[in-house]
Amino acid sequence: MAVVAARPWATLRWLIPLAMLGVALAGGAVVVAVTFAVLEQTLRGNAEQESSRLVHTLSLALVEPVLRRDVWQVYQLVRAASTASPDASGEVVVIDEDDRVLAASQPLRLPVGSHVSALPRDWQALVRAAQVGQSPRTSTTTADRASPALITAAAIRSEEGTVIGVVLAAHALGLSARQQMLLLQQLGLIGVATLLIVALGRRLVQPIGSLRDSMARVEAEGLSARGADHADVPDVLLQRRDEVGDLARAYVAMLRQIGHQRLLERQVLEAERLARVGQIAATLAHEVNNPIGGLLAALDNRRLRGGIDAQSERTLDVIERGLRHIAQTVSAVLNEARAGHHALQADDLRDLRVLLEPFAQRSGITLDWRVIRPAAELPAVPVRQVLLNLSINAIHAAGFGGKVALWSQETDTAWRVSVANSGQALSAADFDALVGGRQWQTDVRVGLGLWVSARLVADIGGQLRWVAQAPWATVIEVVFPLVPIARAGG
């Protein structure tokens, strides 16, 4: 598995939340910008309409009080007008025909009797314009005010049309405190939503990050050493029903498959190593036993000729015992090699039965042994190994209290041995998959035993077959050809 340099910032667990955060912030910024633009436009439009309407209405309502110079009534009107709207931070000023303030909505800022020259310059210009009949006029100013304001002026005319005063109305263009609070609340909501989105992004990506961590651990510790172990992938990931769950399950299946392949490779290597040892052993047997046989024959010939004195006879005995000891030692050490070459005898089958019976007894299995040595010659080692493997598998499959039976049948061309068991059944499809090495069960030994047996039988030209035969759960038939193909070597 390729190792990629770690870049924490480039992982999905960060990229996705960051991307969502970016989208949220960009969206929020657009919302705020649009809100401000719309608000600005609305405020200005409202200010123009409200101011024009206000000064027009006041210019009519104020005629009588201005004529009477009724400060209190004028004040009541302008105070009511300036506080009519909760968002209007406007100011209203009434100038009399003597250019003095008759009343203002903020009397402490513009006291009664103040001269018009106390007003900001642009306000004064509007008063002059209104007095000469150019009312109403509007002007935007920031003079003496914290925020931009729209100023509107209108002349107050008597019934005869004479200008008896001027009313000025200032309408703030900026946001009122209430509007600012509303905007801040909306921005706060956007901020909270952004945090929630980031948290959601982290939560969505967390399973992918967890799977990535599992892969990283497998990568760091080495796949071959772990085999089919998938404990590092949390169960919660495997139980998910979404794409992440599919990915986790596929990853675990891949781990198992790779683990099986690694185990198979090790078995093959072991088999090949044993084959090499066998070849060496056969060579040693050939190269050591033959000369010893010659030497022993020579000793026998010398004794047959006679005339050996007692001293020489003791010497020859010593030589013969030494040679036979060497032969026994070689035979003992290289028993496998020597055994591979001898033909199947009744003793081999008996030994096999003796070997299996205690094992079956410990497992609570009833073993029915009806295997008869074939008349034709068969290599003892693969036959013994195959029958041993299949018998052990059958005992495992039968389970405690089960039955296992072996019986043989000889024809002109083959010696067939059937290994049957009660208990757990093996389907034909699973048999084919196991023998073909495509699928091994959780109990690796069963699959491996079948596969090795199939290979051993194939080596001598035979085959393993799955047979349906009541009342047995599973019957495996081994077909040994009676014209065996000799293995290479020795």
Add this chain to the structure above:
Amino acid sequence: MGLLRRWAAYLTDALGRDVRLVPFAGYQRVLEALERSELEAAWLCGYPYILRRARLRLVAVPLWHGQPLYQGYVIVREDSPWQDLRDLRGGIFAYADPLSNSGYLVVRHGLAGMGFEPDRFFGRTFFTHAHRHVIDAVADGLADGGAVDGYVWEVLREMRGARGLRTRVIWRSDWHGFPPVVCSASVSEALRLGLQRALIGMSASEAGQRILSDLYLDAFVAGDPGWYRSIERMAGVAG
């Protein structure tokens, strides 16, 4: 039910005839309505009663703190620097009504007593035609000072709290006869006496006591025209 409606209901019940109570802005309008017989009786200031006493007859006088007396106040904004009536010279002053004793006459008389010309003492004056509006005008800064009925100011202070009025008193007048209930001279004596008995009887009934309590008054008494001689004297000097 509002105070005026409860009071009208009480009087209707006491007099055995339908009584309506109508609020008026400005004493001049009250006098005109009395003269045109649009009103039969009115709760009026002592000054217009003196001015029109030939055509008005005293019905009853309220007792406030056990006395048929009250004062006129000059008030200023609570945070203003002024401490005395003289400090308001050249300033903007709010009168209650040109026919008000406490809201006009007593201040002019006081200024005259100090040696000032009342019409020239202030830089600018205006009328609000109600004592409550005088308090608002001063509190808002529309006027530097104002003349107000001491009874009205004290009652509002009790209702709104000391800070609620945003004004303080810098001058108090002498004690004068409390604004009386009067009736037109064209009203029958029987009705005048009936109304007088009804008003005096308020302190003897539960409903009447509740109304008096809401008005911050103790009771009504028959009263005496002589209680208003001090106003008569001031009107002769500064009216």
